[in-house]
Amino acid sequence: MKKLLDLLSAELEAAFKQAGYDEKYGRVTISNRPDLCEFQCNGAMSAVKEYKKAPIMIANDVAKALDGNKVFAEVSAVNPGFLNLKLSADYLAEYLQSMATDERYGLDRTKTPLSIMVDFGGPNVAKPLHVGHLRSAIIGESVKRICRYMGHNVVGDIHLGDWGLQMGLIITELKKRQPGLPYFDDSFTGEYPEEAPFTISELEEIYPTASAKSKEDEEYKEEAMNATFLLQRGHRGYMALWNHIMKVSKADLKKNYANLNVEFDLWKGESDVQKYIPDMVKRLKDEGYAHESEGALVIDVKKETDTKEIPPCMILKSDGASLYTTTDLATLVERRKDFDPNMIVYVVDKRQDLHFVQVFRCAKKVGIIGEDVDLNFIGFGTMNGKDGKPFKTREGGVMRLENLLADIDEEMYHKITDNHEVEEKEARATAKIVALAAVKYGDLSNQATKDYVFDIDKFTSFEGNTGPYILYTIVRIKSILNKYNEQKHTMTPAIAAPASECEKALLLSIAQFNAVVESAYEELAPHKICAFIYELANAFNRFYHETKILTEENEKQQASWIAVLELTKNVLETSIDLLGFSAPERM
DSSP: OOOHHHHHHHHHHHHHHHTTSOGGGOOEEEOSOTTTOSEEEOHHHHHHHHHTSOHHHHHHHHHHHTTTOTTEEEEEEETTTEEEEEEOHHHHHHHHHHHHTSTTTTOOOOSSOOEEEEEOOOOBTTSOOBGGGHHHHHHHHHHHHHHHHTTOEEEEEOOBBOSSHHHHHHHHHHHHHOTTSGGGOTTOOSOOOSSOSSOHHHHHHHHHHHHHHHHHOHHHHHHHHHHHHHHHTTOHHHHHHHHHHHHHHHHHHHHHHHHTTOOOSBOOBGGGGGGGHHHHHHHHHHTTOOEEETTEEEEOOOOTTOSSOOOOEEEEOTTSOBOHHHHHHHHHHHHHHHHOOSEEEEEEEGGGHHHHHHHHHHHHHTTSSOTTSEEEEEEEOOEEOTTSSBOOOTTSSOOBHHHHHHHHHHHHHHHHHHHSOOOHHHHHHHHHHHHHHHHHHHHHTSOTTSOEEOOHHHHTOSSSSSHHHHHHHHHHHHHHHHHHHHSOOOSOOOOOOOSSHHHHHHHHHHTTHHHHHHHHHHTTOTHHHHHHHHHHHHHHHHHHHHOOOTTOSOHHHHHHHHHHHHHHHHHHHHHHHHHTOOOOSOO
């Protein structure tokens, strides 16, 4: 189904052509003066140079060509040469009815599905998720859903940090505490225990303890580095411990991500691509891409057009150890082999921008990824507290993600129970749904690259540009539809011409759905969907307050309004699903 602006532009293009001008000037946009008109065309202003005529003369010619056009209720040429357009109520109703009968509400699936990978999450195993992991998870999940809804084949990968020094630190600390475990006995040849010698809580305490010790005790750090070395070379006991760490950590991560309504198709990590590194490094040397610089192996990636210094991409350190760049390049080797993607989207802190410039350039320069593959970096800003600094606990530490979510759940529970009496179990379940909307909408309504202030009071409010406000609007619509359906009706709901200006404004808002989702996909920008549903919710609430829907005596008119409500609800619920949250049945 074509976008409304494209259909209107086709009418203007035909009118420009009929009036003797090039049809390219017929592009229609939403009016920047809604007090004057709904849409506008500024083509006459652009055509002046080519036709050597005053723009108002060109605009008048085009307006005359549109006389009798049934798409527009009003077309006016105004100085110095704008074309102001108001849509026919009947035409708008027909367009909305077509949306209502389309399973995707007017959004066509892409005709050329791409293979897209979204790399988001990126937590280190054996460590709890904290607020610093929130934005990657929320933005990445929404980008994945938007790409998938457009009809592309999308794979989401968590990209775990599971192969670095933290593993050696955990093994070393565990050996100090429980030296008698069979994993540390090189003569042990039996089967290792199936159960891990630690819980997730113990594991999460072991790592920071070991990390602190390594900073104070050089000998301890050497032991940890040696343990890492042995692990990465396949030490049997250490590999068994590593498998325990992975199993316990993944179970906890899956539980926490599930609370965020975030899912990954792949649970791969840095360990999965180690096997590709030796051959990759050898090829880069053999083919002359890599050279030594101060003992390290590097590849130059700077370009003549660079306005700032772009350092070489380091492949191996002077001691032969690999780096994040090495692992990320090897991950691209694996992704090309396994998925041959057309696009890869990385959702990572914007402070990693230079790293990804180096990796992307290097990958294309050496042929790890084809030139036609679209590598995208969504660098997100910082989530800050009200003091403008990175969000912390009251004690000044980094807050665990599950604690943050629990606090917001509790806040929403109190707001729900303060407003009216509701059963405890239902109130808790509803609070969880609304709290998630508060967190996700609070994040996604901001442009990803910008820092934002995480304000619990603001985000959990039922008024203003918030998740709870959007959900309250959906629940209000559901309530009206339920009451209508409890009554007996003979009319089949179908959208008729709007009976008021506020109803027309609502229909015009709904009609933007397909264009907004396409734009959000093209720019990988979930905040565009947030802006759309906030405008739509406002348009609906204005219509609701000015219209007596359930007491309307004209059954045909009432049935039309019910059809509008049903479409509004469906579009809002589809949109919030793309953002990664849902609405309860009542609040």
